[in-house]
Amino acid sequence: MNTLFLFSCLFFFMAIGMPVAICLGLSSLLTIAFFAQDSLASLSIKLYETSEHYTLLAIPFFILAGALMSTGGVARRMVDFAIAAVGHLRGGLAIASILACMLFAAVSGSSPATVVAVGSIVIAGMVRSGYPKPFAAGVICNSGTLGILIPPSIVMVVYAAVTEVSVGRMFMAGVIPGLLLGLMLAVAVHWRVRKLNIEPAPRAPFLKVLGKFRESMWGLALLVIIMGGIYGGVFTPTEAAAVSAVYALFVAVFIYRDLAFKDLPKVFVEASRTTVMLMFIVANAMLFAHVLTTERIPQTIAEHIVAFGMAPWMFLLVVNIILLVAGNFMEPTGIILILAPIFFPIATQLGIDPIHLGIIMVVNMEIGMVTPPVGLNLFVTSGITNMSIMQVTHAALPWLLVLLVFLGLVTYIPEISLFLPDLLFN
Amino acid sequence: MKYLKRLDEWLIAILLAAMTLLTFSQVVMRYVFNSGFTWAVELTTILFAFMIFIGISYGVRVGAHIGVDALVKLFTPGIRRIVSSVAVILCLVYAGMVIYGSMEYVLKMKKVGIELEDMAIPMWMVRAILPVGFALLALRFLPILYNLVTGKSDHLHLADEVEEALKLKAAEAER
Numbered sequence: 001m002n003t004l005f006l007f008s009c010l011f012f013f014m015a016i017g018m019p020v021a022i023c024l025g026l027s028s029l030l031t032i033a034f035f036a037q038d039s040l041a042s043l044s045i046k047l048y049e050t051s052e053h054y055t056l057l058a059i060p061f062f063i064l065a066g067a068l069m070s071t072g073g074v075a076r077r078m079v080d081f082a083i084a085a086v087g088h089l090r091g092g093l094a095i096a097s098i099l100a101c102m103l104f105a106a107v108s109g110s111s112p113a114t115v116v117a118v119g120s121i122v123i124a125g126m127v128r129s130g131y132p133k134p135f136a137a138g139v140i141c142n143s144g145t146l147g148i149l150i151p152p153s154i155v156m157v158v159y160a161a162v163t164e165v166s167v168g169r170m171f172m173a174g175v176i177p178g179l180l181l182g183l184m185l186a187v188a189v190h191w192r193v194r195k196l197n198i199e200p201a202p203r204a205p206f207l208k209v210l211g212k213f214r215e216s217m218w219g220l221a222l223l224v225i226i227m228g229g230i231y232g233g234v235f236t237p238t239e240a241a242a243v244s245a246v247y248a249l250f251v252a253v254f255i256y257r258d259l260a261f262k263d264l265p266k267v268f269v270e271a272s273r274t275t276v277m278l279m280f281i282v283a284n285a286m287l288f289a290h291v292l293t294t295e296r297i298p299q300t301i302a303e304h305i306v307a308f309g310m311a312p313w314m315f316l317l318v319v320n321i322i323l324l325v326a327g328n329f330m331e332p333t334g335i336i337l338i339l340a341p342i343f344f345p346i347a348t349q350l351g352i353d354p355i356h357l358g359i360i361m362v363v364n365m366e367i368g369m370v371t372p373p374v375g376l377n378l379f380v381t382s383g384i385t386n387m388s389i390m391q392v393t394h395a396a397l398p399w400l401l402v403l404l405v406f407l408g409l410v411t412y413i414p415e416i417s418l419f420l421p422d423l424l425f426n
Numbered sequence: 427m428k429y430l431k432r433l434d435e436w437l438i439a440i441l442l443a444a445m446t447l448l449t450f451s452q453v454v455m456r457y458v459f460n461s462g463f464t465w466a467v468e469l470t471t472i473l474f475a476f477m478i479f480i481g482i483s484y485g486v487r488v489g490a491h492i493g494v495d496a497l498v499k500l501f502t503p504g505i506r507r508i509v510s511s512v513a514v515i516l517c518l519v520y521a522g523m524v525i526y527g528s529m530e531y532v533l534k535m536k537k538v539g540i541e542l543e544d545m546a547i548p549m550w551m552v553r554a555i556l557p558v559g560f561a562l563l564a565l566r567f568l569p570i571l572y573n574l575v576t577g578k579s580d581h582l583h584l585a586d587e588v589e590e591a592l593k594l595k596a597a598e599a600e601r
Binding site for chain 1: 435436438439440441442443445446447449450452453457467470471472474475477478479481482484485488490491492493494495496497498509510512513516517519520523524526527528530531534553555556581582
């Protein structure tokens with residue numbers, strides 16, 4: 001009864017267009033007010049406790065670092081390097097765009113930001129070199145999803161915070177899947193361009209490639225600092241995030257000089273606006289998760305599933321279907337916050353590694369970003385190409401198949417996600 | 427007056443900068459001077475809390491909070507106005523419940539008189555940001571409700587992440 005009430009409230013509030021954060025908070029408060037004896041005082045303070053969550057403190061810093069690095073110059077240098085490195089292959093420019101997305105994903109924790117940063121540079125170039133516009137848009141729209149799979153990733157920080165797994169392990173687990181997805185997309189491009197008559201760029205001399213690499217190196221070093229710092233035990237993930245924000249500021253202002261001092265306040269306001277929006281959702285979702293736990297909802301579902309004799313592979317299939325459907329309607333952070341507390345205990349009971357579950361959830365969120373009606377990457381791509389949403393959706397479709405095959409691989413071969421973290425942390 | 431209007435914007439940006447510097451300086455202190463402040467983490471989380479709870483009302487002002495408007499868009503403007511009014515009233519109910527609950531908590535804390543773990547500041551003073559922040563949030567919803575009821579607007583004025591990203595890009599192109 002209370003479960004039904006909780007979820008009916010949530011869906012009703014969302015349907016009438018209330019802010020997602022308030023939908024989560026109000027449905028939790030009402031459920032507790034009607035069905036449990038917890039005081040409003042103890043619930044309200046749960047909202048405050050979000051800010052005391054040390055892991056979540058990494059989010060504003062990663063957002064700030066991303067905002068400082070998204071000022072155009074960084075993406076530009078990464079694209080130049082990618083073209084010099086792989087531009088001579090068949091479909092080279094498109095493959096270079098994928099590589100640029102992978103590189104940019106390593107400084108940014110957001111997918112739409114990756115599409116905008118890389119896409120607004122390369123799509124015009126691809127069209128000029130003879131690629132059909134839908135082809136270019138589709139490639140960028142899909143490879144932009146790497147933003148949340150390749151560390152740092154804000155979605156992963158959120159997952160780590162709600163399930164209390166280590167952020168470092170989660171980041172490490174994203175590396176191999178990120179490289180694999182990039183490779184799969186590149187192979188698909190290589191195969192699909194065989195019919196298009198496009199002259200690849202001449203092979204760049206090695207010294208030029210090296211020069212371009214050195215130019216983009218300052219940006220890429222961000223990932224080295226984060227991963228090396230966490231892995232080497234130099235600092236916590238939260239400190240790593242703060243260090244990367246300061247580093248990003250230093251690079252953007254003093255080395256690349258893309259950002260003037262007078263523009264800094266604007267970047268800080270922008271980053272804090274994004275942070276507040278996200279953290280308000282997180283705080284209320286924490287309240288929601290608290291209600292789920294006190295009402296023992298995940299445990300009840302878990303008991304049913306175990307009693308039903310569901311095998312792990314069947315459970316993972318169900319997880320994927322639920323996530324793919326949910327991904328069509330909501331944005332990633334919200335989904336992770338609502339569903340991770342439900343899936344997590346069940347997965348643990350079935351012997352599925354929480355890190356593996358996390359990567360599965362992240363990959364599903366990537367797919368949700370390129371499927372209508374609420375696919376952020378589709379909207380952003382439509383915005384930078386002036387194509388309609390329908391056209392972009394259609395253009396993204398063939399590449400979506402690659403993502404789905406990839407999801408299957410990640411779901412049923414846990415080693416893809418677990419090999420690196422197990423190797424480094426055990 | 428112009429500056430006062432944008433006070434919230436300045437505050438949250440400064441809080442973000444302070445949090446970043448404080449956490450960064452902790453790392454520097456540890457490795458360079460082999461020391462650190464015990465209160466640094468606690469202070470950072472307090473700055474974080476102030477940033478979030480001052481920021482949420484700012485978020486309403488600039489339309490930064492995301493909502494799902496796919497269904498509401500299907501209605502005729504008249505019905506949309508009614509549905510959106512209900513939505514804002516529910517938002518006010520939410521704010522009211524949190525204000526009531528957190529006030530109760532803060533008053534209880536004041537009576538008990540517990541101090542923070544690492545700093546000699548009464549806990550209720552810090553946690554009072556919760557009722558204050560939500561009161562500001564409610565204040566920001568009132569003009570929206572007024573505009574809906576008087577028919578000046580027919581929607582909640584929520585964020586469009588896509589528009590945001592593109593606006594940023596456009597601003598950059600201008601530079």
